[in-house]
Amino acid sequence: MRIGILLPESKTTRYEAFDRPLLQSELQKLLPGVQIDYYNAGQNATTQQTQVDTALTKGDKVLVLDAVDSKSIQNSVQKAHDAGVKVVAYDRLAQGPVDAYVSFDNVKVGQLQGTALLAALGSDAASKQIVMINGSPTDPNAAQFKQGAHSVLNGKVKIGKEYDTPEWDPNTANQEMAGAITALGAPNINGVYSANDGMAAGIATALSAAGMHVPLTGQDAQLDALQRIQAGTQTMTIYKPYQPEAAAAAAVAAQFAQGKTPGSDLLPDSVTSGSGNKVPAKLITPIVVDKNNMCQTVVKDGLYTAAQIGITC
Template sequence: MKPGPSRIVAAAAAVTVALTLASCGSAKQSTGSSGGGSGGASGPIKIGLLLPETKTTRYEQFDKPLIEQAIKAIAPDAQIDYYNANQDATTQQTQVDTALTKGNQVLILDAVDAKSIQSSVQKAHDAGVKVVAYDRLAQGPIDAYVSFDNFKVGVLQGEALVTAVGDKASSGKIIMINGSPTDPNAAEFKAGAHSAMDGKLTIGKEYDTPNWDPNNANQEAAAAITALGAQNVVGVYSANDGMAAGIATALKAANLSVPLTGQDAQLDAVQRILVNTQTMSIYKPYKPEADAAAAMAVALAQGKGVPTASATATSTSGSGNKVPSVLITPIVLVKANIKDTVVKDGLYTVAQICTPDYAAACADAGLS
């Protein structure tokens, strides 16, 4: 798919979805009780926000503040209890218990481990507490889900790598470094990437990387380069930007300059794209995702339910539960559209991107 500014239309459409969801209830209709999602007693609604980790910069920098702002815009008196599991599945299970004890009526849950959290999702369901799966589809009786088209993310990454490797594909192999095996999104990215690359690129080494750990990715890349021989490596698939940072370090140590993919449009990845040490990333506008999650959570806390007309997709979790979903289209980020995507949308300023080390590359890219 050709990247370009026109694809930002998808993000605008997602905002429309969120606003439609929000129309199901106003801030003055906070009717939830402290015990259940449908509630009957008057008072502020109570929402628990459970995010998975801090190694990926998006959660603390973007998702948390955007979700909180979106909830407050719809329901100014809402009580929001925030939890971060620091990539520990057991900690997140305990945090769900805490949220239930506090009387949270709805949980916005980005699961560390989609499978192990199932018992906690069931516990919430049995207590009458609604669960909105955020970004990752947890197993169990989830009430609603908002994310990106994760298979498409992998397809776009794979297509970009095929294009970047070009006619060198027949003379070498790629290294494929996938995300965490406990993250259902990682499996979708992997499947999408394989669908785009299989038969076009030869995979010399492939890894599933626990916890999306950049250090592990660095070690995997270094080991693969040694095993395959640096002269035989023609590209690297990285499922996200955090791991791409570790991989880029391994490539530099081996004096290798080959195409490298990523995802999440992290600031350091944008800078690597500018200086050609990373080929592309996937930009997933966080605001429409956060807006949709907030609107669904508020509607559920007010007993309004999730309008199926707005949640136009249906996703099936690993436990077989079918969940009404909002799926947002991802955007390919390359040097040519940095200005019209992450800068235009206010994710980063030119000053943040164009530090002295990147000033010349920024000038070449038309960033000023």
């Protein structure tokens, strides 16, 4: 029995450090003797399409797919479907006839980020101005984070500049932030919405270069982000526990691999993809992490030790 795991990139530390080993160990636990074929697309949509072709040629019966580009992967998903291969969309909802989707409530992520930013801005947020630096336009999750953030921020604070950042690139985010500072003036920027921690790193560098200290959001609970939160140069991050996400995806994939249809116990939710396909899903609730709850969240779950972050629990 063969299962393919196709992850999108390695710039974001989570994929190689957490998702890959967790998915592999969960699948091996559920399906002793399973052959796992692993692919990382390096943020290249064309590469990922080729990798799907390779997985199908090798005889993989289930694909756990985290799409680089949810739209361009649609033909590959259709190929898999036509070959009788089940596709579990992981973390990002690919277009086409995917069989299941396991991720987090991404609109909720944006809402939590926006709420935290407003709280950090204080009771006079309406008189203040922020910059929004969103994720990649090819990532459907980015659109949902953005939607959730806007649902909270619109009308509550002025949005002076807003960017959609190709490939979630930290260097591009750094340039966007520097451009916003030039355009608006450092004294006129009171906070920054960053959709993830990788970009927040680039943004924090631009803020520091301009001598600015303002609230800054993030997501993914990367180690460097937790260290920035402790240092006061980032306000919060979103912790999405990778273990339950990987375990849920592996459980669904294992059912498909055995010729079974996962029930509502594994897939209690439902979503509609960008191609209009209705997909049974499991959406996990994300967690806000700030200076006050690291010990109770990321340290308690074993994501990092207190020493790695530089705190005492």
